[in-house]
Amino acid sequence: MHEFTIGRNLANAVCEAYAEVDPPPRRLNTAHVVVGALHQIVPEYLVDAYRRYAEDTPVAGSTLELHPLPVHVTCGACGWSGDIELPFIRCGACDSAGVTLDSGRELYLDRLEVLTHE
């Protein structure tokens, strides 16, 4: 249930980012979040946590959209670079375990879609 901790942080981050929008928009429609595949996050739990923490804030009622990012590696043995399927963290070409993670650990608020007054 770490989704509730992340949902709290997310609601705070969305509120802060929304408050900095100039001129102030009419409302927040959607917050977009990027989630690397290594994070074991249950989307429904995070959406629910966000909704609850966003209550009684200027971003209440906004929608949360999650965008999964696959695990991407580069092989130190053969140089192959590409997405892999968990749980095997190995080269997709030569099966070497000597790979570096290029992505998959991301967890960030990517963008806001706001409705302006104009």
Place this chain on the structure above:
Amino acid sequence: MNEQTLRVYKDLMGDNHTWADVTRRLLSARGVHMLNLIGSPGAGKTRLLEAAAPRLFPRLRFAVLEGDVETTRDAERMARLGVPTSQLLSGGSCHLEAKLVHYGLRDLEIDALDLVFVENVGNLVCPAEFDIGEHAKVAVLSVTEGEDKPHKYPLLFREAEAVVLTKTDLLPHLDYDLEAVLRAVEDVHAGIPVFQTSARAGDGIQAFTDWLAGRVAWRETT
């Protein structure tokens, strides 16, 4: 009215990263190494520390931060061995966060220590998500939990810098494929050490404590 898209790019760990960085810098400046032990409830994390304590005492000054949802029982077990211990109660949360760990460290005489173990709340998922300011995560996995856990919880085993396999004295009584779990660890994080231990029989504990001593010595020289 128009819809407008605004780029943000904001990390979602909130102030946890800040607390973790402050803690790590504080410990590093004083030459103290901190390990984050993560495993299921009942994996044998406390028992591992109890078994390791006599082998660590002569070489390393260490303390334990015991993370639990409720009760102070694990902290009492460590305190009975004379180990400086502070209890961290997560209050229902499934993981420890960096701020609570930082406050827990204030209960310890850091300058009199070489090593701090943080025994995280029993859980293979949530604690792996949070940097608590440790220098390394260690996954603790008992042989009664099945061989496929590294495949099921890849984040923990990818983040961990070592795995301690516990309760190996039970192997003769179990249909457990030891090679399979070792392969599963390799699939997720090749090359990390796997210590096969039995706290009851004393097997493998020396190798684990030697590894710990090596890490502390390495940090002191860098």
